[in-house]
């Protein structure tokens with residue numbers, strides 16, 4: 001079996017791209033990633049497109065724009081993990097020997113709404129909507145606010161400690177021209193910002209936006225022909241939730257998925273040089289830091305406080321600003337993480353470069369308990 | 380004259396019943412692994428067994444965690460703020476619901492009990508109710 005090599009990456013700055021369709025955005029980054037790899041669209045044998053909640057199939061639209069070569073195109077909707085799922089499937093297709101050149105692309109535009117149902121159920125969907133309505137309309141921020149509150153109770157953590165995650169991510173993003181929010185923030189500014197769901201203010205939550213990102217994955221033989229830097233996909237682990245205390249828990253799923261990834265790569269937490277995670281809310285970095293094995297449960301706050309997860313620290317997290325500052329347009333987010341990791345492993349990250357970075361871990365979760373962990377290595 | 384003699388009816392059937400003016404949540408218990416689930420389900424989330432029995436949950440519990448939702452992304456401004464929490468019912472399981480108390484009032488561990496929450500009217504005028512939680516010690 002061949003190894004999958006990430007030969008090219010590209011992304012658009014996250015933020016506003018109102019003038020373009022999803023397929024326009026996708027076509028631009030696909031061409032960018034191919035050019036980065038030294039390839040052209042006719043070389044692509046298979047494409048996966050990560051996208052959330054749109055009725056049309058933008059991946060197919062990308063191929064219609066770039067040239068109808070007849071290649072298979074598969075659109076994947078897996079919530080926040082759509083782009084990561086596209087990356088996994090592209091990598092596995094190459095590793096299996098089925099194709100030499102696969103593209104994973106992710107696209108997203110802001111069209112989010114949260115709301116309750118209508119009156120009495122006339123369909124199973126309406127019935128489920130009404131159950132959710134009785135449970136209380138629960139935007140994602142509400143769920144993570146409750147998790148933050150409980151953690152403060154269990155470990156005596158303070159809201160300032162959680163705010164430090166946002167401060168750190170904004171600082172990282174201030175060196176990333178592709179980030180949606182490039183302004184620096186202080187702890188006081190985070191804590192005193194507008195309250196969304198107690199105790200979480202606006203900067204504890206990721207912004208929504210538009211964006212696109214893509215990666216070209218090739219066989220190791222193809223990579224040698226292209227002279228691509230040997231950045232290999234050494235692990236691709238994917239789990240859905242396991243039942244725990246009333247619901248699947250992201251923390252437990254992250255733990256199990258990471259264990260699987262470490263086993264695949266023959267590596268452990270000590271071998272990882274940098275990490276990109278699903279940090280849509282500040283509490284997530286602290287919990288995943290523990291679940292990925294970088295510290296014990298209850299010590300995540302101290303990791304952030306010590307600067308361990310900052311660039312220059314023991315294990316930098318979200319070197320591009322993470323979901324909190326780089327942004328989270330859903331479909332492309334996982335591929336933006338791959339973009340950042342590849343740039344870091346190539347040593348091209350300028351002022352936010354992690355010195356000597358050779359192994360990067362990429363983590364993503366999605367609504368419903370989906371979790372992916374990839375490990376990329378500069379071999 | 381509305382159906383059901385004017386008495387309110389649950390917004391969704393098969394999720395809770397009304398006893399003495401308060402909701403009783405219906406819980407599925409797995410005959411195989413003994414875990415309990417709310418809302419009721421036909422197959423166990425832990426072991427996939429389809430041998431599930433429906434039983435009543437306790438009407439009392441304590442607040443495991445909570446938040447006050449103050450914004451809902453544009454629409455439904457009249458709806459916020461509201462308190463929402465996870466409640467450990469006595470004997471389990473842990474459930475999610477609105478807590479009908481002042482946003483300054485909730486604390487972790489606070490005793491709460493089930494209460495009916497208005498959910499509008501059916502097309503024929505029947506009053507619809509859901510379930511929620513209120514502080515059990517009478518404070519609001």
Ligand SMILES: [Zn+2]
Nearest residue numbers: 409412423426
């Ligand atoms: Zn069971």
